[in-house]
Amino acid sequence: GQQLNQSPQSMFIQEGEDVSMNCTSSSIFNTWLWYKQDPGEGPVLLIALYKAGELTSNGRLTAQFGITRKDSFLNISASIPSDVGIYFCAGQLTGGYQKVTFGIGTKLQVIP
Amino acid sequence: DAGVIQSPRHEVTEMGQEVTLRCKPISGHNSLFWYRQTMMRGLELLIYFNNNVPIDDSGMPEDRFSAKMPNASFSTLKIQPSEPRDSAVYFCASGWDTEAFFGQGTRLTVV
Numbered sequence: 001g002q003q004l005n006q007s008p009q010s011m012f013i014q015e016g017e018d019v020s021m022n023c024t025s026s027s028i029f030n031t032w033l034w035y036k037q038d039p040g041e042g043p044v045l046l047i048a049l050y051k052a053g054e055l056t057s058n059g060r061l062t063a064q065f066g067i068t069r070k071d072s073f074l075n076i077s078a079s080i081p082s083d084v085g086i087y088f089c090a091g092q093l094t095g096g097y098q099k100v101t102f103g104i105g106t107k108l109q110v111i112p
Numbered sequence: 113d114a115g116v117i118q119s120p121r122h123e124v125t126e127m128g129q130e131v132t133l134r135c136k137p138i139s140g141h142n143s144l145f146w147y148r149q150t151m152m153r154g155l156e157l158l159i160y161f162n163n164n165v166p167i168d169d170s171g172m173p174e175d176r177f178s179a180k181m182p183n184a185s186f187s188t189l190k191i192q193p194s195e196p197r198d199s200a201v202y203f204c205a206s207g208w209d210t211e212a213f214f215g216q217g218t219r220l221t222v223v
Contacts, residue, residue: 041216041217042214097208098157102154
């Protein structure tokens, strides 16, 4: 099946710094999704990307759907303590949501 | 809207015991998903229901795992007998064909 490689797996940053994380796939996707999971909670959708090359922002978050359709990145600008959590990428080729494949996650720690 | 409601939030049980996890999906959603999350394997889809019917259970690890959805407002995931390697966070998610919303999860520890 399709595999997602998400990196880095964890990162520590100072409050106010920008953050970048990315996902690569062994095959193409038609949709890329980025989720955040707070401690003790379920994943929450941050950004959805539906077209190759698409660049979408949600507040301080920006995500892009790679031209090759095999990669995506998420940037967080001017990080704040509440950005702490695990960020997941997820990709979908065809079919319903049951076909979504999740990355292993990037654990983000923000140092005040 | 209260969101997807899972119970219990935490469960500690002894190996060999039966465990039942419960989920109340968001009203109006026609799809329900059960996921398992571990450090090693991340989020894995166990089973997917559409309109209360199990469509894809290829992710269910063994016959010890079973899931039911008797009506549109309730689903259960049962493990019998439980084993220590079943320890994980189990999420229920509900939605439509192209989107899903996750519950807060049940953290299961089998000792």
